[in-house]
Amino acid sequence: MRHNGVTLVAVNLVAVLVAAAGCGSGDNGGGPEGPDFSATPAGTLRAWGFNSTDDVGRARLAHAQGLLGGVTIEIDQTGFDAQKFTTRIASGNLPDVVQMDRQYVATYAAQRLILPMDRCYSAKNVDPKARFYPAVIGDVTYENQVWAVPQFFQPPTILINKKLTGAAGVADAEFDTSNPTALLGAIAKLYKESGGVPATLGFHPVATGQTNLWMLGLGGRLIDEKGAPTLDDPANVYPLETLKRILDAQGGFAKVKSFGDSFDVFGQSNQFVTDKVAAEVNFQWYVNVLAPYKDRLELSAVPFKGKDGKPVAIAAGATAFVIPAGAKNPSAACAWALALTSQDNWMAAAEARAATVQQRNSIFTGLFTGSPDADRAIREKYVKPSGNAGFDQVIATYYDVVGAGRSFGASPAGQQIQQELINAITATSLGSKSAQQALADAQAAAKRAYDTVVRG
Amino acid sequence: MKRREAGGLAGAAEGHTASRQAAAGGRPRGTARGHEALAGYLFISPWIVGFLVFVAGTMVYSLVISFSHYNLATGDLRPAGTANYEQLLADPRVATSLGNTLFYAVLAVPVEICFALMLALLLHANRRGTGFFRTVYYLPRMTPLVATASMFLLLLNGNTGAINQALRLVGIEGPQWLVDPTWVKPSIVLMTLWAVSGTMVIFLAALQTVPRELYEVAELDGAGPVRKFFSITLPMISGAMFFNVIVLTIAAFQVFDQAYLLFWRDQSNTAPEASLFYAVYLFQQAFRQFDFGFAAAMAWLLFVILLVLTTIQAKIATRHVYYEGAR
Incomplete structure (x- = not known):
């Protein structure tokens, strides 16, 4: 299989180019003014990346289908794949709408491989700034245009294992990321080793999975208004050095990372049930994973605080719907994407989730849709006291911080910037480079990537 | 055994005839070789076509691309000289x-x-x-x-x-x-x-x-x-x-x-x-x-x-x- 690695890449590369040479892809589906998004949706809509296998997905799909009665919807439910997307663009075999990670949006926008959506929003009388949180719409805004219909905003908080912190006499307030001294004190009381490797982490910072939260939350600046990287900004040194101190207090970056990698994250021996972490930064969806073990857990949560002491939330892995340039049915794509993110659609999803929760005797932990109105309505109607005070406090904390969301920003080199940032965190945390040097190296590499993409 | 002998004799006779024709400068031997070669090429033609289209052709095209700037959105292929190699x-x-x-x-x-x-x-x-x-x-x-x-x-x-x-x-x-x-x-x-x-x-x-x-x-x-x-x-x-x-x-x-x-x-x-x-x-x-x-x-x-x-x-x-x- 390995023998074919470069061969496959080369054949794909050439296939893309041969197909592109034959087909071209400059057509944006509607002449110089772009497609007519106001046309009544009709015909067949080919969607890619939307997964409707769970209760929420099924309910949303059914609701949107109801609104687009005359449209036949065909969905390729496989996950988005950059290479496949590029090949499909080049060959002209395009879906009408694609669900992808929000981090990709500016990259494809810079290449003009997807359509700007401002006219889609205006054709359907939707104000994106009113429908979505500023942080959410910020993720898909590039060069003053909105390029996607976003969905979901999963805020992170610090989940606390009260069984461990109570035994060690550590108060929730000590998990204060704006006060590293207090935080390191809590870690010292909770961290345990066995055979030279961690047995219990006092505080799992999830350094490489929550990179943006740590950097932006602690005052860093990753990209400028144009989307160019600013990794060598002096403000980025403090977050890196703070992370290193947290990791060094618990065996160092390598041991903490390997320990985290060994967790049974989704299973019944997860890190909270087995007391492998006293506290951990995690997203809202993880409460759903923990809910089945509610009788075995004592949980609480505190917000992740920025350098100024205020709560901060940065989403990661959130998605959005985009319409590829050259899509054959852009009006149906626009209508479908907006239907899937309407308040009624989310309420239908919440109703389905509530039914599932009741059936399983579990806890409704909320749906974090990316839309403030939908979040508020769902919370009011479906989020009720569960009988488990700890879980209720955790859920309330996520709702408290969702409004404090901030955008990573949109950059055509978003993935590369992210990768270089992780490179800098690794180099600093392992002690192979100073924070300044690691950031300078990361900036040089990210800037090269940015220049390449922008040059086109 | 007799059939094998008969076959052997027939083969020898054929070879003898062919030798005589070749010695006389006749065309049949060359034609046979030509037919043989043609059959050979026909048999390997699927591979040759595959090689030309999927290997040689794409290699030449990738060489062209390596001296170009290519825009995926428009399909434009602009000459880039040696910029990519630099x-x-x-x-x-x-x-x-x-x-x-x-x-x-x-x-x-x-x-x-x-x-x-x-x-x-x-x-x-x-x-x-x-x-x-x-x-x-x-x-x-x-x-x-x-x-x-x-x-x-x-x-x-x-x-x-x-x-x-x-x-x-x-x-x-x-x-x-x-x-x-x-x-x-x-x-x-x-x-x-x-x-x-x-x-x-x-x-x-x-x-x-x-x-x-x-x-x-x-x-x-x-x-x-x-x-x-x-x-x-x-x-x-x-x-x-x-x-x-x-x-x-x-x-x-x-x-x-x-x-x-x-x-x-x-x-x-x-x-x-x-x-x-x-x-x-x-x-x-x-x-x-x-x-x-x-x-x-x-x-x-x-x-x-x-x-x-x-x-x-x-x-x-x-x-x-x-x-x-x-x-």
Whole structure:
């Protein structure tokens, strides 16, 4: 299989180019003014990346289908794949709408491989700034245009294992990321080793999975208004050095990372049930994973605080719907994407989730849709006291911080910037480079990537 | 018997006639050869068409692309002169990825050769159960690489992985294989060894062709196992050795799947510089940054490097590889 690695890449590369040479892809589906998004949706809509296998997905799909009665919807439910997307663009075999990670949006926008959506929003009388949180719409805004219909905003908080912190006499307030001294004190009381490797982490910072939260939350600046990287900004040194101190207090970056990698994250021996972490930064969806073990857990949560002491939330892995340039049915794509993110659609999803929760005797932990109105309505109607005070406090904390969301920003080199940032965190945390040097190296590499993409 | 004789006579008569016609300068023999050649070309034409369209044609086109800037959105192919090749020198990541790949190749090829040869010798020496063990050793080759990578993510965990736990039993604190940049490449070599059975099978086939008489004579002369290995086995299987070295070297320079699955499957790669192999960087340039011209130039640089390496290996082989009937 390995023998074919470069061969496959080369054949794909050439296939893309041969197909592109034959087909071209400059057509944006509607002449110089772009497609007519106001046309009544009709015909067949080919969607890619939307997964409707769970209760929420099924309910949303059914609701949107109801609104687009005359449209036949065909969905390729496989996950988005950059290479496949590029090949499909080049060959002209395009879906009408694609669900992808929000981090990709500016990259494809810079290449003009997807359509700007401002006219889609205006054709359907939707104000994106009113429908979505500023942080959410910020993720898909590039060069003053909105390029996607976003969905979901999963805020992170610090989940606390009260069984461990109570035994060690550590108060929730000590998990204060704006006060590293207090935080390191809590870690010292909770961290345990066995055979030279961690047995219990006092505080799992999830350094490489929550990179943006740590950097932006602690005052860093990753990209400028144009989307160019600013990794060598002096403000980025403090977050890196703070992370290193947290990791060094618990065996160092390598041991903490390997320990985290060994967790049974989704299973019944997860890190909270087995007391492998006293506290951990995690997203809202993880409460759903923990809910089945509610009788075995004592949980609480505190917000992740920025350098100024205020709560901060940065989403990661959130998605959005985009319409590829050259899509054959852009009006149906626009209508479908907006239907899937309407308040009624989310309420239908919440109703389905509530039914599932009741059936399983579990806890409704909320749906974090990316839309403030939908979040508020769902919370009011479906989020009720569960009988488990700890879980209720955790859920309330996520709702408290969702409004404090901030955008990573949109950059055509978003993935590369992210990768270089992780490179800098690794180099600093392992002690192979100073924070300044690691950031300078990361900036040089990210800037090269940015220049390449922008040059086109 | 009579039919065979009859056939033989008929054949002889035919040959005789053909000889006479050829001696007389007649066309039939040439025509027959022409027909034979045409039939041959027809038989191999599927391969030729495939080669021209999918290999030669695409290679020529990729060469054109390497001297162009290509815009995926518009399909425009603008001449770029040697800009993409100049960028190969200007971009330090090219040197980094090439260095990583070279390091991996230098580490992986000898280790794979030694390990595969050792397994082949064991299988060859133990006649009982050879078929069973040959199957067992070949199973990893049949395992999907994604499954293998998942298994190695567990095995190579620096804290809880089975490899480090085994090392701890003998008092050695194992490295952080998948996190420490120093150990990233050795971890991929370990994963490569898991599927070394393809190489092993070639060695095993070669070992079975070594005449036993040679060993018997050597034993009569008092040669021990080491002497027999270096003076008989190794020279006699040098052809297979040469083939394996060439194939493994090319494969090592093209390493992609293992690195991608262990380190680049998501955005949480903690050793992006140490695990940046040439093929991975090429992929990123083409499909993440849409710099197809530069990616094509990278592919051509790799092609030239492999061509030079293979030529050098072939030159060395003419002096050291033993082929029956020729040297």
